[in-house]
Amino acid sequence: xxxxxxxxxxxxxxxxxxxxxxxxxxxxxxxxxxxxxxxxxxxxxxxxxxxxxxxxxxxxxxxxxxxxxxxxxxxxxxxxxxxxxxxxxxxxxxxxxxxxxxxxxxxxxxxxxxxxxxxxxxxxxxxxxxxxxxxxxxxxxxxxxxxxxxxxxxxxxxxxxxxx
Amino acid sequence: xxxxxxxxxxxxxxxxxxxxxxxxxxxxxxxxxxxxxxxxxxxxxxxxxxxxxxxxxxxxxxxxxxxxxxxxxxxxxxxxxxxxxxxxxxxxxxxxxxxxxxxxxxxxxxxxxxxxxxxx
Numbered sequence: 001x002x003x004x005x006x007x008x009x010x011x012x013x014x015x016x017x018x019x020x021x022x023x024x025x026x027x028x029x030x031x032x033x034x035x036x037x038x039x040x041x042x043x044x045x046x047x048x049x050x051x052x053x054x055x056x057x058x059x060x061x062x063x064x065x066x067x068x069x070x071x072x073x074x075x076x077x078x079x080x081x082x083x084x085x086x087x088x089x090x091x092x093x094x095x096x097x098x099x100x101x102x103x104x105x106x107x108x109x110x111x112x113x114x115x116x117x118x119x120x121x122x123x124x125x126x127x128x129x130x131x132x133x134x135x136x137x138x139x140x141x142x143x144x145x146x147x148x149x150x151x152x153x154x155x156x157x158x159x160x161x162x163x164x
Numbered sequence: 165x166x167x168x169x170x171x172x173x174x175x176x177x178x179x180x181x182x183x184x185x186x187x188x189x190x191x192x193x194x195x196x197x198x199x200x201x202x203x204x205x206x207x208x209x210x211x212x213x214x215x216x217x218x219x220x221x222x223x224x225x226x227x228x229x230x231x232x233x234x235x236x237x238x239x240x241x242x243x244x245x246x247x248x249x250x251x252x253x254x255x256x257x258x259x260x261x262x263x264x265x266x267x268x269x270x271x272x273x274x275x276x277x278x279x280x281x282x283x284x
Contacts, residue, residue: 135170140177148181149189152174159167160199 172205179209187217195221195228203228204237211244216253223257223274224265230273242277246284255281 178186194206210218222229232238261274
């Protein structure tokens with residue numbers, strides 16, 4: 001080894017020392033000079049902030065999107081339900097009305113039969129049929145003219161009295 | 165059953181009755197009634213019966229049918245005449261009234277209805 005080179009290594013100039021310092025400083029971001037067991041920590045031991053942020057962000061985004069998707073599904077189901085119910089409700093109501101009408105008609109029919117009183121089944125049938133067809137055109141046509149004239153007078157009087 | 169429905173049914177029955185006496189029943193009870201609606205229904209029924217006797221009541225008698233004092237009753241009867249399928253009997257009667265009647269009002273009304281029938 002030459003003397004010159006050795007001396008150069010031992011007796012470095014200030015500028016050279018400063019340059020070396022900059023190099024070492026550029027290798028780490030440790031402004032406070034944190035050291036571990038006497039050694040200056042050269043590289044940041046802390047995880048990269050950008051990496052951390054991005055991973056946190058993605059996790060957050062996943063959580064939020066997951067909840068949002070659930071919310072969206074719930075909204076879809078709700079809207080489908082409301083749409084279906086709007087379509088189905090009128091049908092259901094009609095069905096209920098028909099059922100109610102049929103029930104009331106049946107009840108009225110049963111009541112009418114009871115009101116006609118007790119007697120022989122044949123008589124009851126005759127009475128029942130007479131009660132239903134008493135004022136129909138067909139029934140009137142079978143009546144003699146005398147009875148028809150009286151009926152007409154009575155009905156006309158009742159009609160005129162109602163209109164007054 | 166409502167009275168109006170009963171009234172319509174009995175008048176219709178008389179209009180379709182086999183016995184020709186039904187015309188006099190309708191004329192006596194219906195066409196002489198003070199109520200406009202009853203007279204209107206009766207006149208309609210007499211037109212629908214479409215016999216000489218029934219049409220004579222509403223064409224040639226003063227204050228009845230086409231000569232009714234109530235305009236709506238008269239117009240209704242004329243409408244019913246115009247909607248008849250077979251107008252033969254009605255036209256015959258209208259001609260007779262126009263030629264032979266002593267009442268000028270009856271003649272004029274019959275002439276007007278005849279003219280209307282010609283258009284239909």
